């Protein structure tokens with residue numbers, strides 16, 4: 001049973017800890033806004049916080065484990081803090097989180113709205129008034145009200161898996177979620193998934209697919225733009241299923257273009273079968289505001305394995321799609337996910353995958369090493385691949401990924417890129433993403449902060465310390481019109 005810490009105190013400082021996908025991230029941005037609006041300082045140290053909000057992830061067993069570690073560490077560092085825990089791990093395994101911290105308040109995904117309401121009530125008393133009672137564990141059985149939920153997916157996540165993300169394989173989705181995310185706004189357009197990929201637990205954690213009304217999405221992009229964000233990343237668990245009373249994703253993007261001043265739009269990820277001609281037309285006709293970067297999960301280069309995964313396309317379709325994207329948007333960056341070591345993947349299947357990955361000439365490959373996720377059909381399949389083989393294939397896939405990124409970066413040399421700057425590196429150089437999402441550095445500016453500036457940069461060489469990063473020369477710069485309010489930044 002949950003119980004409150006003995007002596008509730010006013011909330012002056014809070015930590016917001018987020019694991020997992022960009023959907024989680026956009027949700028926690030809402031929490032951060034609420035906290036800032038109430039004058040709460042966001043800090044990094046658990047020991048300094050009166051309140052800790054943790055948004056968990058269950059996409060892999062390791063993600064579950066990390067979620068519990070964060071909760072345990074927060075409690076250990078601060079025995080008196082109010083700790084609110086939400087997200088997919090709560091939906092799937094609330095009991096383990098309750099063991100990790102019996103005093104934490106748990107909210108599954110369907111209870112996030114209630115968590116926000118209770119948080120607002122709690123913050124209203126930041127002047128030291130009596131503490132409201134927060135409700136405790138929301139779901140006892142790993143489900144919300146017994147209803148099936150969507151799998152979590154992975155970041156671009158909007159894809160779900162029960163895999164282990166191999167180190168260095170998901171840099172775009174996980175690791176760069178730092179300062180850059182205060183530059184780009186992650187706008188949630190969709191939640192849940194009604195697909196049934198056999199490795200994925202996310203539908204159980206997130207429920208079936210539903211879309212955020214287009215009016216709300218447009219309002220959110222306007223709000224983000226007014227707050228100083230220059231790029232909106234549209235996120236969803238299965239964003240391509242977007243449908244607001246017949247308005248598909250292409251129509252939503254067209255509305256955002258027409259009704260907001262946002263300068264750059266990116267899509268976090270999209271399933272292959274959802275990249276329609278209509279969407280590509282909107283993208284290509286956006287005057288450069290829709291960025292030439294698509295994250296399209298492949299998962300396997302073997303059609304038998306794709307069928308066993310419950311995917312809705314074959315390799316020929318995927319290869320044709322990549323060509324179609326490049327014809328519509330020349331030079332577009334196409335990133336793929338791949339799962340190695342799925343049950344039934346023999347050497348010949350893996351070779352087919354490796355060959356396809358080479359042939360597709362991708363801009364990035366996010367590698368996931370399969371590990372059986374209890375509760376998914378794949379965990380019960382015959383033909384489980386031994387750990388050693390999975391690790392070897394994963395290493396081979398990571399090598400292909402590194403080659404792909406380096407090759408793609410090199411193609412930018414000599415070109416002018418529009419770079420949204422995000423943060424300085426420890427050595428003072430400024431770092432940002434070009435339209436294609438490739439990373440670009442420039443020399444330290446003469447004192448002027450470049451964060452949130454969009455610079456025109458000539459790509460001159462490859463960074464000797466990172467073969468997938470470009471070193472450029474700043475030619476001109478467009479500073480943000482409005483300074484991002486402190487409250488919106490941190």
Ligand code: SF4
Nearest residue numbers: 151159160193197200
């Ligand atoms: S599309 Fe498949 S992998 Fe992605 S969330 Fe849905 S079930 Fe999971």
